[in-house]
Every structure is written in structure tokens, then in C-alpha cells.
Amino acid sequence: DDEKTPLSAEVLWKLERAGAPVVSPDGTMVVVPLTTYDEDNESETRLWLLANDGSGAQRPITAEGSAASSPVFSPSGAQLAFISKRNEDEAGQIYLLPTAGPGEASKLTDVPTGVSGLRWEGEYLYFISSVWPEHSWEEMADRLKAEEEDHISAFTWSEMPYSFFDHYLNEDRKNHLFRIPAAGGDVEPVTEPLGMAMMPAGTGAGDYDVSPDGKHLAFVTTSTPGAVYSNGDVFLVELGKKKARNLTSDNPANDYGPMFSPDGKQLAFARQRIAGFYGDQAKLMTYSMASGDTQMHHEDWDYGVSGLVWTPDSSGFYGAIDDKATRRVYSISLDGNAPSPVTKENDYGALSIADNGVLVAQRQSALHPVRIGTVDTQSGDFNRLDAFNDEVMATVDAGTYESVTYKGHNGADIQMWVHYPPGFNPRKEYPLMMLIHGGPHGAISDNFHYRWNAQTFASWGYVTAWPNFHGSSGFGQDFVDAINPDWTTKPYADVMAAADFLAQKKFIDEDRMVAAGGSYGGYLSSIILGKENPFKALVIHAAVYDLYAQMSADFAVNMERFGPYWENPEIYREQSPHYYAKNFNTPSLVIHGQNDLRVPVGQGFELYRTLQTKGVESRLVYYPDENHWILSRANSLHWYGEVRDWVSKFAEPGGK
Numbered sequence: 001d002d003e004k005t006p007l008s009a010e011v012l013w014k015l016e017r018a019g020a021p022v023v024s025p026d027g028t029m030v031v032v033p034l035t036t037y038d039e040d041n042e043s044e045t046r047l048w049l050l051a052n053d054g055s056g057a058q059r060p061i062t063a064e065g066s067a068a069s070s071p072v073f074s075p076s077g078a079q080l081a082f083i084s085k086r087n088e089d090e091a092g093q094i095y096l097l098p099t100a101g102p103g104e105a106s107k108l109t110d111v112p113t114g115v116s117g118l119r120w121e122g123e124y125l126y127f128i129s130s131v132w133p134e135h136s137w138e139e140m141a142d143r144l145k146a147e148e149e150d151h152i153s154a155f156t157w158s159e160m161p162y163s164f165f166d167h168y169l170n171e172d173r174k175n176h177l178f179r180i181p182a183a184g185g186d187v188e189p190v191t192e193p194l195g196m197a198m199m200p201a202g203t204g205a206g207d208y209d210v211s212p213d214g215k216h217l218a219f220v221t222t223s224t225p226g227a228v229y230s231n232g233d234v235f236l237v238e239l240g241k242k243k244a245r246n247l248t249s250d251n252p253a254n255d256y257g258p259m260f261s262p263d264g265k266q267l268a269f270a271r272q273r274i275a276g277f278y279g280d281q282a283k284l285m286t287y288s289m290a291s292g293d294t295q296m297h298h299e300d301w302d303y304g305v306s307g308l309v310w311t312p313d314s315s316g317f318y319g320a321i322d323d324k325a326t327r328r329v330y331s332i333s334l335d336g337n338a339p340s341p342v343t344k345e346n347d348y349g350a351l352s353i354a355d356n357g358v359l360v361a362q363r364q365s366a367l368h369p370v371r372i373g374t375v376d377t378q379s380g381d382f383n384r385l386d387a388f389n390d391e392v393m394a395t396v397d398a399g400t401y402e403s404v405t406y407k408g409h410n411g412a413d414i415q416m417w418v419h420y421p422p423g424f425n426p427r428k429e430y431p432l433m434m435l436i437h438g439g440p441h442g443a444i445s446d447n448f449h450y451r452w453n454a455q456t457f458a459s460w461g462y463v464t465a466w467p468n469f470h471g472s473s474g475f476g477q478d479f480v481d482a483i484n485p486d487w488t489t490k491p492y493a494d495v496m497a498a499a500d501f502l503a504q505k506k507f508i509d510e511d512r513m514v515a516a517g518g519s520y521g522g523y524l525s526s527i528i529l530g531k532e533n534p535f536k537a538l539v540i541h542a543a544v545y546d547l548y549a550q551m552s553a554d555f556a557v558n559m560e561r562f563g564p565y566w567e568n569p570e571i572y573r574e575q576s577p578h579y580y581a582k583n584f585n586t587p588s589l590v591i592h593g594q595n596d597l598r599v600p601v602g603q604g605f606e607l608y609r610t611l612q613t614k615g616v617e618s619r620l621v622y623y624p625d626e627n628h629w630i631l632s633r634a635n636s637l638h639w640y641g642e643v644r645d646w647v648s649k650f651a652e653p654g655g656k
């Protein structure tokens with residue numbers, strides 16, 4: 001169709017990105033944050049109201065020009081609270097809006113350190129703020145002003161952790177929970193009087209819950225301070241009392257995500273059992289508020305629980321479950337029956353449930369961005385409520401894709417997604433672009449990726465493949481943990497087998513194969529660089545290149561589970577790509593962002609310098625203002641352009 005364009009990087013940036021939907025208590029309204037991007041490299045998030053009454057009505061409900069996020073309904077549904085930084089605000093504050101008809105948002109808080117992790121429980125709005133403990137709000141406002149004026153940018157630390165993903169942590173400030181009456185009034189500290197702060201980084205609304213009668217608080221914090229990803233524990237306290245009780249002190253690994261049942265009788269949470277292993281499958285736990293008994297459910301079910309919402313009758317949950325390269329809604333009961341899938345294909349997430357059981361979710365696929373709708377919990381049907389992006393997507397001529405299973409390391413079945421370019425002709429030969437996912441303990445689901453869009457790469461004239469190699473989640477716990485601590489052998493063999501498998505297809509030109517990966521995918525690409533491989537060129541983004549130097553990152557890979565390099569040097573010696581530099585000879589594009597504290601930027605420079613020193617054709621793309629991910633529109637378009645130029649140079653695109 002002449003009118004249509006491929007799913008280019010430019011098209012990706014025209015799309016509106018829908019965030020997590022929130023359904024009103026009566027199920028008639030859904031509010032969703034929607035982010036748009038403009039050509040001046042600016043973005044804006046506004047809240048949209050979608051009617052769940054068959055009318056298809058939808059409209060923005062927050063003002064243009066003022067970012068809004070984290071919507072929560074009042075228990076009656078008459079009001080909506082959200083976080084916004086507008087007018088004279090120095091930091092995000094709570095705003096309130098009536099849900100019946102148009103109205104002005106009114107400001108509820110004036111917290112100098114800002115507000116996050118919002119929840120509306122009974123008459124109170126609860127929120128998290130990163131504060132200087134035992135200081136008044138006035139003192140904190142003065143301190144923030146003084147910091148701005150003294151021009152000293154130094155951080156000082158005497159404990160861990162010191163960084164998280166792309167920012168350094170101010171050790172003097174702690175994450176605490178507060179509440180304010182929704183009708184207005186004073187902010188009350190909730191966790192400070194307990195002498196306990198919440199987790200030092202990445203803390204949000206999922207890290208605490210208040211019982212339906214407003215009497216109890218459950219929250220997560222670490223009882224073993226140190227790393228960012230330390231042993232989280234669930235604590236319970238009667239609000240107003242000074243001592244919180246650790247409900248999970250018997251478990252050396254992470255417990256998280258406390259959620260009171262709607263009847264208030266049980267507290268659910270998720271439990272991992274292997275300390276220091278973020279990829280460990282999470283098990284569903286309940287704590288009885290009456291008896292104090294803790295129970296694990298579905299221990300033998302070989303899936304991890306995530307994205308849980310309680311059913312309104314407190315009999316169980318719906319969850320968004322990572323399931324063999326898809327994410328499906330499952331019904332998970334507490335009556336002993338096995339969990340059962342509700343939905344089929346594609347990828348569902350961000351579940352929200354109304355008091356009457358209306359279940360709302362995001363749904364996406366590799367060929368369409370996030371849509372918002374209701375899920376029929378009997379049939380699994382998805383009833384879409386939004387019309388976001390329909391106009392843009394109607395102009396897109398996308399290719400096709402399929403799930404393929406091949407034999408990987410030791411003959412094991414490995415799933416991969418294969419994308420074909422628009423107008424693909426199986427009688428022609430195409431170049432292959434092998435994509436290597438990060439994590440490694442995640443999976444490439446049937447979802448719409450903005451930073452690594454397989455269909456965008458395909459639209460340049462490549463067949464692309466995303467193998468879910470050993471270590472990927474959703475294929476059982478043994479498959480996940482099969483690569484620890486040896487991150488190399490099986491994933492490398494799986495990627496080589498994927499390349500072999502595809503090279504044997506008549507439609508692949510084995511002389512035009514390239515590979516690209518970011519983060520762990522960059523690590524594995526660097527491993528491939530040091531070993532025999534069929535690729536004409538590599539793209540190595542934010543790669544862990546030197547496992548020893550990764551010690552400076554917020555996630556030191558094997559440290560927490562298998563010990564540091566001075567105790568267990570052979571793991572590091574065997575697994576670190578830099579030890580194989582002698583063999584490097586594949587042309588490589590190295591990409592790294594300065595603000596990447598997950599894989600610090602020195603890793604990229606070390607790799608590039610090695611390649612240059614060895615005379616291997618290479619190019620370094622460095623983004624001084626990006627983190628582990630390339631997030632701004634202009635830089636992302638530049639990134640796609642650099643990647644395209646590099647792979648095109650070594651593997652000419654298009655069918656021949």
C-alpha cells in the first residue's frame with residue numbers, strides 16, 4: 001500500500017504511550033496516564049478518563065502543559081488524586097479532582113521534598129517522601145534551598161547503597177511514609193515514629209498497604225542493609241503503635257508486595273527463596289491476621305507470581321504471569337485448585353480491579369502498542385476502551401512475526417520470536433539481525449518494545465530473531481537458574497544454535513548475519529566477540545564487559561549470591577568478556593550513556609579502547625545525558641540511525 005509506511009523509529013515516537021490504568025471502585029471509569037512526545041524533544045503525561053459504559057467516550061482530564069501521574073480514586077469514586085508539579089511547585093505534589101464532570105484540580109500538599117507512591121485508603125492519602133529524618137518541613141525547605149545556593153555538588157557516603165540505576169543516593173535522606181487527610185489538614189509521619197525507613201531506592205506504592213479498616217500498615221523494608229537489592233522483609237504494625245513486627249524474618253531472601261485482602265482477614269505478599277538472586281521465582285504467601293499463620297500457596301506451580309490483584313470476595317487473585325514468552329492473566333485461587341489461565345495470546349499487565357470485579361488491564365503485542373480495556377474473567381475476551389494510536393497505526397505497513405522453537409544447548413527446546421520485514425518474500429534471501437535480550441532473567445514477550453523494536457529493525461530489510469535463551473523467565477525455575485553462575489556457556493550456545501537454525505533457512509543469507517544486544521545482551525555480545533561466531537558485525541549497548549569493574553555498579557552481578565571476586569575469582573575469570581580480548585576481530589559498534597550506573601560508562605570505554613588498540617573496526621557512540629537506556633526522542637532517533645548505519649555497512653539490508 002503506497003500510503004503506508006513501515007514501523008520506523010520516527011513512527012515509534014509518534015505513538016502515545018499509555019501507562020498503568022486505574023479503574024474506579026464501581027467499575028464505570030478508567031483513568032490512564034498517557035505520554036506524548038514532540039519534535040522539540042519534550043514529553044508530556046496527562047491523565048485520560050475512559051468510560052466503561054459501552055460509549056467509547058474518552059477525554060483528557062488534566063490540564064495541558066502540566067505533567068500528571070499516579071492516579072488513585074477515592075473510595076467512593078467521587079474524587080481522583082494524582083501527583084503533579086505545576087505552577088510554583090518545586091517538587092511533585094498531591095492534587096485532587098472531582099470525577100463528575102469538568103473541574104479544576106486543587107492542591108492538597110506542599111511537601112518540599114515531593115510526593116511519590118500514592119495510595120488512597122479510607123479518609124487518608126498516603127505517600128512516600130525522601131526526607132531528612134527529624135527535620136520539620138520548613139527546615140527541609142531551607143536545606144533544599146541552601147543546597148541549591150551553595151554550589152557544592154559533592155556526595156559523601158559511609159555506607160551502602162550509594163547509587164540506583166541512574167542516580168546517586170543521598171545517604172542523609174530516607175524514604176518515609178506519610179499521610180494527610182483527603183479533606184485537608186496536617187501531614188502525619190507514619191514510618192518515622194517506628195524508627196524505620198522504607199527501602200532506600202525504587203520504593204513505591206507497591207511497597208506498602210493499609211488494611212481496609214485503616215488500623216494496620218504493612219510495609220517492606222530491609223532488615224539487612226547494604227545493597228539496593230538486599231533482603232526485603234514485610235513488617236506489620238498497628239497504626240499509632242511504635243513497634244513494627246517482621247513477618248518474614250525466617251526467610252533469608254526477598255519478601256515484598258504486601259496486599260491486604262478486601263475483607264481485611266489476610267495479608268498477601270510475594271516471596272523469593274534464594275538470597276541475592278533477583279531472578280528467583282516469586283511464590284504467593286498469605287499471613288492470617290487472626291491466627292498469625294503464614295502459608296505458601298501453589299509451591300509446585302512452576303511460574304512466578306506478579307502483578308497480583310485480590311478478587312473482591314477475597315477468595316484469590318488475578319495476576320499478570322510471565323508464561324512462555326507471553327504474559328497472561330491467570331486466576332489464582334486460595335482453595336487449593338491450580339491457577340488457571342484466563343487470557344490467551346499477547347501480553348497483559350498493569351491489572352486494576354473494581355469493587356464489583358471489573359478487571360482492567362493493558363494489552364499489547366509486538367505489532368501494537370499498549371491498549372487499555374476490560375478482561376472478561378470467564379471467556380478471557382479483551383474489550384478495548386481506548387482508541388489511542390489507531391490513526392497512526394492505520395498508516396503502518398508492518399511485517400509479520402511468529403514464535404519458533406528450535407534446539408539449543410544440549411538439544412533443549414528454545415523459543416524465539418522471528419520477525420519478517422514488510423513485503424517479505426520467502427523465495428529471496430535476507431540478512432539476519434540476531435537480537436540478544438537483557439536481564440538475563442527476563443524474557444522477550446509478545447509485547448511492543450520502544451528501545452529495541454524488532455519490527456523496526458525488520459522494516460529496514462532484515463529478518464530479526466529474539467531467542468529466549470537459557471536463563472529467560474517464564475519457562476520454569478530450572479530454566480532460569482540454569483545459567484548461574486555460568487552466564488556464558490548455555491546462552492552463547494543457544495544464540496549460536498539460533499543462528500545455525502536460521503542460516504539453514506532458504507530465506508536467510510548466512511553471509512549477512514549481524515547481532516545486537518544491550519545490558520546483559522551487551523555482555524553476551526562481548527562474549528560472542530571473544531569466541532567463534534558467524535556475525536559480520538555486532539552492536540554492543542551498555543555492556544558489562546569487565547565483571548571485576550562491575551563492582552562499582554548498583555548491581556555487581558554475582559556478588560550477592562556467589563561472593564566477591566576476591567573470594568571466588570574463578571567465576572569472574574571465566575565469565576568476564578575482557579579476558580577474551582585476544583580473540584576480538586568482529587567489527588563492533590559500542591554504545592554507552594554517561595548516566596548509566598547499572599553498567600557504569602567505563603565499561604563501554606574499556607571495550608572500545610580495547611577494540612581500537614587491537615585494530616578491530618569499531619565505533620563508539622557516547623550519550624553524555626542518557627542512562628542505561630536511550631530515552632529522549634532525539635537521542636533515540638540518533639541511536640536507531642547509528643545502529644542502522646552500522647548493520648547496513650556489514651550486512652546489506654533487503655531481500656536478494
Ligand SMILES: CSCC[C@H](NC=O)C(=O)N[C@@H](CC(C)C)C(=O)N[C@@H](Cc1ccccc1)C(=O)O
Nearest residue numbers: 229278438439440441442519520521544555598599
Ligand atoms: C534486580 S535488578 C538486577 C539486574 C537487572 N535485571 C533485570 O532484568 C538488570 O538491570 N540487568 C541488566 C544487566 C545487568 C546489569 C548485568 C540488564 O540486562 N538489563 C536489561 C533488561 C531489563 C529490561 C527492563 C527492565 C529491567 C531490566 C535492560 O536494562 O535493558
